[in-house]
Amino acid sequence: MTAIPLAHLLILAAALFTLGMIGVMTRRNVLVMLMSVEIMLNAVNLTLVAFSRYHGWTEGHVLAFFIIAVAAAEAAVGLAMVLAVFRLKQTVYVDELKLLKR
Amino acid sequence: MSMELILFYVLGGGALAFAAAMLLPNVGRNPIHSALSLVGTLFCLAGLYALLSAHLLSALQIIVYAGAVMVLFTFVIMLLNLQPDEIQPVRLTTLKVAAGIIGLFVFGKLITAITLAAGGAQSVDLTPHSAAIGGATWEGGFNGYGTIREVGRMLYTTFLVPFELVSVLLLVAAVGAVVLAKRSLHYIDAPTPPPAKLNRLANKPEAAATHDDHGHH
Numbered sequence: 347m348t349a350i351p352l353a354h355l356l357i358l359a360a361a362l363f364t365l366g367m368i369g370v371m372t373r374r375n376v377l378v379m380l381m382s383v384e385i386m387l388n389a390v391n392l393t394l395v396a397f398s399r400y401h402g403w404t405e406g407h408v409l410a411f412f413i414i415a416v417a418a419a420e421a422a423v424g425l426a427m428v429l430a431v432f433r434l435k436q437t438v439y440v441d442e443l444k445l446l447k448r
Numbered sequence: 449m450s451m452e453l454i455l456f457y458v459l460g461g462g463a464l465a466f467a468a469a470m471l472l473p474n475v476g477r478n479p480i481h482s483a484l485s486l487v488g489t490l491f492c493l494a495g496l497y498a499l500l501s502a503h504l505l506s507a508l509q510i511i512v513y514a515g516a517v518m519v520l521f522t523f524v525i526m527l528l529n530l531q532p533d534e535i536q537p538v539r540l541t542t543l544k545v546a547a548g549i550i551g552l553f554v555f556g557k558l559i560t561a562i563t564l565a566a567g568g569a570q571s572v573d574l575t576p577h578s579a580a581i582g583g584a585t586w587e588g589g590f591n592g593y594g595t596i597r598e599v600g601r602m603l604y605t606t607f608l609v610p611f612e613l614v615s616v617l618l619l620v621a622a623v624g625a626v627v628l629a630k631r632s633l634h635y636i637d638a639p640t641p642p643p644a645k646l647n648r649l650a651n652k653p654e655a656a657a658t659h660d661d662h663g664h665h
Contacts, residue, residue, distance in 0.1 A: 348452045349571040350499075353562055358460045360558035362489075364551050365467045371547035373471065373538070377479045377525060381486045384517065385467050388493050391505075399500040399594075400572045407599045408607050410505055414512050415614045419621030421517045425524045426628035432528055438479075439536055 355396040362389035374439050376431075380424050387417045455499055463492035477538055479525045483518060490514050500572065501594040 362385055369382030391410045398406025432438060466488035490513045497506035592598045603611050 348450045349573050350453060350456050352570040352572050353566045354456070354460075355500075355572065356562045356566060357559060358464070360555060360562060361464055362467055364555035364558070365464070365471060367554065368548055368551035369471045371551065372544040374536070375479060377521065378470070378482045381470060381482055381521065384486065384513070385470070385489060388490065388513075392493060392496060395497055395500050395502045395505060396572060399502070400570070402593065404593065404598050404602050405606075407502055407505055407594060408602050410502075411508065411599065411603070412607075412610060412614055414505075414508055415618060418512055418517055419618050421520055422621050422625040423628065425520055426625035428524060429527070429629045437534075438528060438530065 352396065352400055356393060359389045359392040359396065362386075362392065374441050376428055376438050376440050379440070380421065380428070384417060384421065387413055452499060456496070459492045459495040459499065463489050463496070466492065477535060479530070480522065483521050483525060486521075487514055487518050490518070503594050504596045504599045505594070 366382045366384075366386035366389060369385065370379050373379055373382065391413055394406040394410045394413075398404065428438060431443065435443060437443070466485045470482045470485040470489070490509060494506045494509040494514070497503075497509055
């Protein structure tokens with residue numbers, strides 16, 4: 347029997363999610379922050395796929411499919427906003443975006 | 449140790465290594481290097497999906513993420529065309545160290561929860577016949593788990609309404625991205641249209657800069 351321990355898959359997903367979260371919290375480049383969000387979404391997808399294989403259900407795949415679609419939409423809108431902000435402030439660093447701080 | 453287990457550790461370790469490389473200060477300083485690391489992570493995850501019999505998702509991961517989203521990322525990075533002096537080094541501040549500690553704390557909590565819930569002998573059986581779903585069985589007893597046929601059948605029956613809603617969401621996102629990227633945001637800072645001095649992507653009005661300095665007392 348070929349088998350992967352379920353806990354190992356979940357720990358891998360948790361580690362990926364943590365790396366993405368640390369990336370969002372520590373990096374100030376908005377492009378890298380968006381990429382870290384993508385990593386977090388992928389970690390959740392891995393959890394869904396692992397659980398749906400464990401239970402033999404297809405519903406997890408459908409949910410992961412929806413997450414991929416929403417992530418693509420998020421990336422498109424997010425990058426358009428990065429472009430618009432760069433036109434205004436000539437920077438991609440979130441520390442320098444303080445229009446509301448006056 | 450079976451072949452699948454070795455593949456799992458290689459792919460999982462690769463995904464983790466690429467994701468960690470993305471965050472390293474010297475690699476992640478240039479966004480294009482971060483994007484390349486992210487492509488590595490996404491390919492490793494596509495391999496893991498294939499290992500877990502999620503054939504359709506594995507293909508979608510490569511087509512949508514590595515194909516569409518990453519092209520969008522690299523395209524924007526190249527469009528911004530950041531000069532070397534504009535790329536700031538990654539500084540380690542107290543706040544960032546605290547953020548890292550919080551991240552590690554959350555990771556520890558997740559590990560505790562996982563070992564409590566699934567720390568026993570539960571394992572994902574990878575033999576082709578183990579996945580039990582309803583519907584027709586294919587030749588040789590394989591029941592089509594994770595294939596386009598099975599996932600598509602579920603998408604167009606049980607999850608038809610969410611599927612259509614996601615298609616509307618993608619349309620809205622595409623239109624929104626075009627509108628956002630097209631329109632100039634100058635009116636926030638300067639009510640009058642800025643002078644036509646092209647500065648790479650757009651012109652940054654001098655009026656905006658002085659106005660900005662003015663408000664920082």
